Amino acid sequence: MFRDWGFFITETMIGIKRSSLMAVISIVTVTVSLLVFGFFLLVTTNLTNLADLITSKLEIRIFLKSSLTQQEITQFQDRIKRIKGIESVKFVDKVVAWDEFRNQFQNLHLDSTDQDNPLPHSIRISLMKDHHILPVAKYLRGFDYYVDDLVYGGEIAERMERFSRLIHVFGFGLVGILGISTLLIIVNTIRLTVIARQDEISVMKLVGATNRFIQWPFLIEGFLIGFIGALMSVALLSSAYYFLGEKIQGSVPFFPLVFHQSELLRIFMIVALTGTGIGIVGAYISVSKTLKHQL
Amino acid sequence: MIQLKNVSKVYSNGMLALDDINIFVGQEEFVYLIGPSGSGKSTLLKLIFMADFPSQGEIIIDRFILSRIQRSQIPFYRRNIGMIFQDYKLLSKRTVYENVAFALRVMHYPTPKIKKQVQHVLELVGLEDKMHSMPNELSGGEQQKICIARAIVNAPPILLCDEPTGNLDPDTSWDIVQLLTKINTRKTTVVMATHDTEIVDGLPKRVIAIESGQVKRDQQLGGYVE
Structure with missing residues (x-):
């Protein structure tokens, strides 16, 4: 298995090189989707933090x-x-x-x-x-x-509670929709690569390659698209957050923006893992669907 | 080695491609499978290669009873069979070496062994000096030799050839058949579907003639026509 890794990585690179434009478009799409996802996570975290703070002051x-x-x-x-x-x-x-x-x-x-x-x-x-x-x-x-x-102060407390719950429900809904759309984009991108390499897949089947062996380069490609997209979105999100955060604190100093390293790291990790995970799952769905119908 | 018992194949559109076929091909035999286009030759090879399944009957290849092989196990079965096509099915963006090595890669061979075996098989087919060429830089005959090299690089006991000379001129066709005969002498069973009368008559071997999905003739050292 380990001796095959060199082959898989070479195959992945060949695949990306051949459909480089598509790969770039996918990475950009993943980046944008994750940016929205990450932005929403940051907003949710800050609003929840604000709600908790107000509630705790009561x-x-x-x-x-x-x-x-x-x-x-x-x-x-x-x-x-x-x-x-x-x-x-x-x-x-x-x-x-x-x-x-x-x-x-x-x-x-x-x-x-x-x-x-x-x-x-x-x-x-x-x-x-x-x-x-x-x-x-x-x-x-x-x-x-x-x-x-x-x-x-029941009225305020109840409103804050409701608001906090609403943010969570809305957040999960939006994150779900974004997750599914990003997944579909990756599924289609990888499918294009699979179609472009259909001849190779047939030859691989012909010489006795297992489906798992055929899948690996595509899974690595999905991983790379997701991972690079995630890295880019985390880099953009963190710089924008620190930049805008300082501006907000300058003009509205009492607003309790979340700046704890651990909390922000948790959010960025969620974004990165989501991107990478979606990349791999998208690639798996795409290539499995294609291979399922081939003998 | 190859045994077909009462094998029939009906396609989903109702067409009867093979009708109650009974064939036995022994180890190290060279067999011509002849018949007009649409007679069922390619279907028969596909069933042996497990690219399709029979509607009825049993196929036994060496130690494998094909009806008992699970879908996920088909790749492992195929490693025992080399397959050659009329249209070569080569990877156009890879060198001759890479095309042949590809077959060993998927079987998880270590790189030094791949190099050794590819070198050896390319010498056998006479393409050792074209190792780094791209397939489109080579003639049809040479491309077919790459296909043969890829099919035999892991020394499978059976070689199936589906119209291997269909796209080639007579001289090159003859060259290819000589090569297949050479491979046969190295203890490989060869089944060659063809409708090339010159080859069948020029190099007599066992002939199985198929017409309308049925075996019409099975003759040792037979010609194209009875």
Whole structure:
């Protein structure tokens, strides 16, 4: 098998050389498709990151029932702390809350009135990054022995959740369509090479070549088209992302663009592997279809 | 070596190409398969080569019962048979050497062995000095010799020839048949489909005459006509 590799690579090069224009067109098509795919991955990642960030900034505030003893409040705090994804749990005494409120809204002159403290004891809960607020808020609402009321900026949280989900669904849909179209392009490109080399395939069959042996040069060609296209798109994407990213950060500094090396590397790896994989699978489909009908 | 038992072939359009054929060809035999165009000669060779399948009957080639060979195993079976065509079926963009070496490449031969065997077989067919030429630079006879060299380069026990002299002038045809006879003496069974009367009459061998898909005559050292 290994001694055949030299032959396979030579055959691949002969194939590419003979239909060089077609190979260049395929590489460009793969590059463009992967550019759109990669661009969308970057946008999705950044929007998801933004959604997560906004969601994580939101906090849950529980207004406790006035009938609760201090011991019950402590017990409830301990239970909350055990919930997965909780970052901090802070008890706010109603006296402190009332003082804060009066200080914050001094223009209401609440000090001069005989107004009793209308506020209940409360608990402020913040969540760790990457943990969604909605399920936690819904879960906490179930503790009706302790909870008089619960607020969590629900509207914003739900919208962000929905938006995030929409991006994922739309993203997967678009990625699927792009993937299939790129695959079809490669299938057709390789098919043209297969047709151009039909005589050689017949001669190979004639002298006893197995289908697997005949397939290899075409699979290598598919791999090369996918790989070169992927490399080009990753190079273009990364340079454009860093260039535009710096510009965006310059003008909108609070926008949390993803610049983690590991996260970007993951995206570029997905793009590269998708391109290469599609190249090989496309070539396999094309050549298998042709060989299937030949004896 | 080659045995056909009650073999019939009906094409999908209903045409009966072979009708209950029974043939036995022994080891190292040289057989002419004669008959007019459309008589079924090429179909018979195709069935032996497994380029098509019989509608009925059994074909046994050496140790192979063809009906038991799976589709994926056909390439391995074919390595036991050399095939020569009227239109040569050469790779036009490859040199003489590459055309012949191609057959050994697909059989995973190591490069030194390929070089040795290609050199040897090109000497046998008399093309050793044309090794680096392209097929279109050579005459029809020389191109047919490349085809023969490719067919015998791995020393198969059987050589099937489908009208090998069909495109050649009488002198070159004679040259090719001499070469096939030489290969036959090296213990290769040769089955040659032809309608070249001069060759069949000039170099008498066993003749199997096929007409309308049936064996009309099977004669040792026979001529083109009875």
